[in-house]
Amino acid sequence: MLNKSFYSFLFLMLFTHRSKHFSIFVISIILVFILSSVMFISTSLSKDIQYTLNSQPDFVVQKMKAGEVIDIDLSLIEKIEQIYGVKNVTSRVYGKYFFKPLKQSFTIVGVDFFEEQNSKNLKTLSKKLDMSKFLEKEYMIIGSGVKKLFDKFKYDKSYFFTTPLGESIEVEIYDVLDDTTSLLSNDMIILPKELAKIVLGLDEFKASDIALNVPNELERANAKVEIILKDDNLRVISKDDMKSYYLNLFNYKTGLFLVLYIVVILTFLLILYQRYSMINSSDKKEIAILKAVGWSIKDILKLKVFENFLVAFFSFSIGIILSFIYIFVAKAPFLMQIFLGFSNLDFSYELTPYIPFGSIVTLFIFYVVPFLCVILIPVWKIATVDVIKSIK
Amino acid sequence: MIFKVFFTIFFIIFLGFCFIFYFDFSYNKEDKYNKLNSMVLFTNSFKISFSNAYSEDNSQLQNKPYLFHKSTNHMDFIYVK
Amino acid sequence: MIEVKNLYKIFNQNKKNEFTALENVSLFIPKEQIVLLKGVSGSGKSTLLSIISSLQKPTSGDVIVDGEHIAKLPDLHASKFRNEKIGYVFQDFNLINSLNVFHNVMTPLIVQNLSKDEIKAKVINALSLANIKHKKDEFVSNLSGGEKQRVAIARALVCDANILLFDEPTANLDKQNSLKFLSLLEDFKKLKKTVIIATHDSIFEQSNVIFETINMQDGKIV
Numbered sequence: 128m129l130n131k132s133f134y135s136f137l138f139l140m141l142f143t144h145r146s147k148h149f150s151i152f153v154i155s156i157i158l159v160f161i162l163s164s165v166m167f168i169s170t171s172l173s174k175d176i177q178y179t180l181n182s183q184p185d186f187v188v189q190k191m192k193a194g195e196v197i198d199i200d201l202s203l204i205e206k207i208e209q210i211y212g213v214k215n216v217t218s219r220v221y222g223k224y225f226f227k228p229l230k231q232s233f234t235i236v237g238v239d240f241f242e243e244q245n246s247k248n249l250k251t252l253s254k255k256l257d258m259s260k261f262l263e264k265e266y267m268i269i270g271s272g273v274k275k276l277f278d279k280f281k282y283d284k285s286y287f288f289t290t291p292l293g294e295s296i297e298v299e300i301y302d303v304l305d306d307t308t309s310l311l312s313n314d315m316i317i318l319p320k321e322l323a324k325i326v327l328g329l330d331e332f333k334a335s336d337i338a339l340n341v342p343n344e345l346e347r348a349n350a351k352v353e354i355i356l357k358d359d360n361l362r363v364i365s366k367d368d369m370k371s372y373y374l375n376l377f378n379y380k381t382g383l384f385l386v387l388y389i390v391v392i393l394t395f396l397l398i399l400y401q402r403y404s405m406i407n408s409s410d411k412k413e414i415a416i417l418k419a420v421g422w423s424i425k426d427i428l429k430l431k432v433f434e435n436f437l438v439a440f441f442s443f444s445i446g447i448i449l450s451f452i453y454i455f456v457a458k459a460p461f462l463m464q465i466f467l468g469f470s471n472l473d474f475s476y477e478l479t480p481y482i483p484f485g486s487i488v489t490l491f492i493f494y495v496v497p498f499l500c501v502i503l504i505p506v507w508k509i510a511t512v513d514v515i516k517s518i519k
Numbered sequence: 520m521i522f523k524v525f526f527t528i529f530f531i532i533f534l535g536f537c538f539i540f541y542f543d544f545s546y547n548k549e550d551k552y553n554k555l556n557s558m559v560l561f562t563n564s565f566k567i568s569f570s571n572a573y574s575e576d577n578s579q580l581q582n583k584p585y586l587f588h589k590s591t592n593h594m595d596f597i598y599v600k
Numbered sequence: 601m602i603e604v605k606n607l608y609k610i611f612n613q614n615k616k617n618e619f620t621a622l623e624n625v626s627l628f629i630p631k632e633q634i635v636l637l638k639g640v641s642g643s644g645k646s647t648l649l650s651i652i653s654s655l656q657k658p659t660s661g662d663v664i665v666d667g668e669h670i671a672k673l674p675d676l677h678a679s680k681f682r683n684e685k686i687g688y689v690f691q692d693f694n695l696i697n698s699l700n701v702f703h704n705v706m707t708p709l710i711v712q713n714l715s716k717d718e719i720k721a722k723v724i725n726a727l728s729l730a731n732i733k734h735k736k737d738e739f740v741s742n743l744s745g746g747e748k749q750r751v752a753i754a755r756a757l758v759c760d761a762n763i764l765l766f767d768e769p770t771a772n773l774d775k776q777n778s779l780k781f782l783s784l785l786e787d788f789k790k791l792k793k794t795v796i797i798a799t800h801d802s803i804f805e806q807s808n809v810i811f812e813t814i815n816m817q818d819g820k821i822v
Contacts, residue, residue, distance in 0.1 A: 142521045182559040248561040420708040421683020448535035
């Protein structure tokens with residue numbers, strides 16, 4: 128019975144009952160919007176993190192004292208380099224710098240600008256880089272969030288750092304990192320390593336921690352043990368620890384929303400079922416009338432299924448489109464905070480658009496199928512058992 | 520008239536999906552990942568500037584999932600005076 | 601022709617509120633004749649009509665319409681039978697209020713695989729026969745009782761059904777419209793329709809096209 132006149136009648140009935148369908152339509156859009164926003168943001172963030180986490184050093188070695196991380200001795204680097212399979216052992220200098228006017232902290236990272244690899248990476252990050260000019264003096268490169276704050280307090284060209292020893296050091300801003308990397312660089316100030324040590328109050332022969340790579344996966348476990356044995360109170364953090372942390376974080380957040388989904392969808396389905404089983408509904412009479420003029424149960428079910436499928440499909444599509452625009456064009460103003468936590472500074476990061484087709488199809492199935500089932504049961508009941516009752 | 524209404528809705532949805540696919544296609548993902556990777560290699564660390572980030576300089580290595588949290592560090596206290 | 605053999609209809613069988621609507625009803629209605637089913641409310645007339653139109657299934661007994669045993673037909677066949685062979689006009693007309701006259705009359709034709717033009721032609725024809733063509737774009741909720749009945753009649757005629765069933769056709773009409781309905785009976789006779797009218801209105805005694813009057817009381821033929 129899938130002829131043209133059936134479709135005309137279908138659209139006619141859908142249009143005639145538009146006010147009845149409207150509330151369901153709006154609620155569906157909101158539901159799908161929330162669920163798909165969560166889906167988009169979590170897949171996008173985890174993809175971004177997944178792709179960049181691999182560049183992170185395999186191991187980080189820290190010195191502990193009374194349960195706290197303290198500065199590590201640079202002499203340890205030589206000892207670690209002797210371990211078989213270990214490569215690229217470098218010291219890292221970083222820490223937080225307190226910005227008094229706003230009582231917020233910046234992250235200071237010390238980088239050896241003279242290293243060749245670093246200059247290559249810097250060229251990717253900074254468009255207006257003139258290496259010779261850059262290396263003449265001690266400049267800093269700041270993130271976009273830092274720039275916004277500096278502008279607010281009129282630190283246009285340079286900033287005066289106060290060291291723990293009470294000294295004041297002026298450092299000129301060379302460049303600002305754009306929003307593309309603001310997930311990482313938003314509150315960052317990148318200084319030459321030695322200068323960073325002075326600003327953070329680190330000793331000349333100390334560093335915040337030591338980073339290294341162990342390219343061969345099979346040697347990693349051994350390397351970890353050998354590193355720990357090099358000195359007292361050393362802690363070794365692996366890249367895998369970080370990976371599992373972020374995985375857990377997103378799974379936890381997604382899990383929370385999954386629970387929310389179940390609760391909300393069940394309530395919604397209950398409301399739908401209630402609506403369709405209402406005793407005085409003119410819907411009931413309509414079904415009975417169609418039965419009386421010769422529509423079979425199959426025909427009536429087809430009509431109702433298609434009618435509600437269209438409502439579900441329209442609301443689902445519009446929900447997905449709106450959530451995509453919210454997350455990737457409007458940059459997810461509120462949801463970002465829920466996923467990543469409170470941000471130190473004013474934040475503006477463009478999430479990488481990623482369309483998880485599998486998840487969308489799954490969401491569609493888990494949304495539309497219960498929706499239609501919940502509609503079909505009362506309709507079938509009316510068309511079979513209650514026809515005569517409804518007609519009177 | 521009814522057909523016009525539904526055709527408009529279908530068309531809007533169609534345009535919406537076209538926009539989504541176009542946006543996804545035209546977004547320069549490679550450039551972005553290159554920049555992010557360069558950032559990590561440059562600073563030799565992976566630091567997300569949010570409180571839910573994994574903090575290597577924390578004394579505890581537990582996973583800390585929370586919805587809202589303002590991050591502070593013991594070094595802040597040095598400058599309060 | 602319509603033949604009913606030993607029909608029983610018991611509601612809520614084997615329960616506390618068991619009710620026998622029809623008890624051993626047997627009758628024969630010849631082709632192209634207009635038959636009256638007379639009886640007070642609750643005598644089982646509506647139940648009998650709904651069983652003949654296969655809207656309900658009897659508890660026991662048989663109904664043969666034009667050689668077809670319809671009492672125990674599965675839903676698909678029963679619906680097809682009802683769509684093609686029966687035109688049912690209810691006491692309160694049972695029209696879809698949210699649709700206009702044309703769409704209401706069109707509803708039985710949707711399940712037949714007809715083209716849009718064929719449907720349009722049939723609907724216009726039925727509307728003309730029922731003398732309500734001038735109101736085809738009017739919404740049913742805006743019509744008077746008599747007009748609504750004519751729409752219901754048009755809907756019953758649209759599939760070229762040979763059997764027309766009327767359940768208390770004059771109950772919701774005034775005297776003038778009731779007389780108009782009586783004159784319609786002559787048109788049905790001309791169209792060679794088999795008509796069964798369930799009523800307790802005495803106005804039908806004035807008509808001279810009634811072939812037979814069957815009296816019912818408490819679910820039995822008397």
